[in-house]
Amino acid sequence: MFFNRYLIPICLTITTIAIAPVEVTAARRETRAILAREVGSIAKKTVVRIESAEGTFGSGVIIGRVERGNKNIYTILTAAHVVRSTDTKYKIITPIPVNSLGVRKRTVIDVNIKNIKRIPNVDLAEISFESNHIFAIGTLGNSEYADEGSPVYVAGFPKPGQAINRIAFQFTGGMISSRLDESDLNPKEMNNGYDISYTNITRAGMSGGPVFDAAGRIVAIHGQGDRNNQVPGEEASTGLGSEEKTGFNLGIPIQTLFRIQPHTRNLVGARVDASPVNYQLLDRSLTIGTNNKKFARRFRTRADAPPIFDVTKVDEQTYD
Template identity: 35%
Template sequence: MKRLMKVISRMVFLLLLVWIPLSCQLPLSSSQKLEQLTKTITVRVFRADEANRLGGSGVLIDRSNNQYWVITNDHVVFDRKLSYKIQTFDGRTYPVQIVSPSPSPKENDLALLTFKTDTPSYSVLTLKASPKMLKEESVLAGGFPFFDDFHQAQDFHFTQGKLMMVLDEPFLGGYQIGYTNLLRNGMSGGPVVNQKGELLGINGMAQDPLLGNPYIFPDGKTVSEKAWQQVSQLSWAISVQTIRDFVQQHYLNPSL
């Protein structure tokens, strides 16, 4: 009888060893799900020769069978003489074609890319028309930043912050959304999303500009010295509505 009890006790102990770790695996929090979503729809954009002087990020916005479309900033791929590639979240790389022409100085700082793949299937983040934007709502900004040695990160990075301003009239380049998230070089073209996982815009202008005055409106006017103190402390993104209008000019898809 004692021997039987020992066997039963040992079996119960072994079952507990298996059950306890499983029971401690908590489900992903909403913030973790948001980070995972943002990671899967963000790509790294870089030169095909893999020189690290140029590069940035982009967002997967649409697909048709095995063809995908990516939105990024034009300044990420401004040299049209070069060839570019993208890297998806699973580490695969693909050559891309730039669909949109180079913009004039007064046009939006946007570029549309496309690539094809016959193997995996990637998620895309639909360009929802005019998602509601609330002042001081929490937003996540993601991308592939450069490090101090000028090498671009191979892994996705993100920063948390708050949306602070939405201009009635955007600055040159289409920059309209101001937010507190810290941006680094290489995060241009990456997504800015709200807590619902909706795309609000794409990164493109970091805080505290070192050269020149980027806060100029299309009519040539600029912000006051007082306003400069405020806007220069924010990062700036191009809104999803501006992106929708741009994409529809170069890629006619009724779903966008």
């Protein structure tokens, strides 16, 4: 009788203890949204400019690094139409190295044509280069969580305009306006992988630049700007287009890259964080196995932080 009376309560207690940590672990899988200027800092450390000998140019982002001997081999992800020509030379202008001492400046690196890999059936390409410097690497996110209304940021180096008459890094905010993933059902309608659209300001020269989510992870590669009469690749280095832009721009989701090239992480040394975004600027308290407030711990409170971006200004930012 002694054995039977106490066996069941003991088992229940053990089960309760085992379940509680699982719930906390699941909650921690979300990645906290960060401020726009923090995402901008990530972008400035990872985005590159790509120029051709023909005078065209675009953008790209460093997504991986592997070590071979004493050399660092970096991989840039960009739009394939930025490096479409096989008869010209390309060079990349890197971000400022994180291990830079003394003079802090960007580095110009000539690209060997054999180091450009065009990814089949989609407007994406990878460029590899060697360097003794240490550059920051962008983290690849999960584009499936970038649904309509999600805040996103686009970064790159647009061609000079009337007022901004030199090439300068630009970082713009907006939101996902549409998901066009239904086109995956028919490969003939895939539009080179451009299955996601957003409201960010973009200009020619920003093609190949990254689209970041609110946690600073790359969820797409920018490459098209919609126009009333679309000219294919108008967001490429030429900037040609017959009519004004509609305000919608398009990118290729990172999940498309993973479907075509599932071993990207191992191939190029990429960092991947596929967790959803927690948009709460106030970190919630964690309670383990109890509702008693005495055991709750609050940390990194940011209730007074400004909003991630001002959605009221999006409609005003539709023209170049």
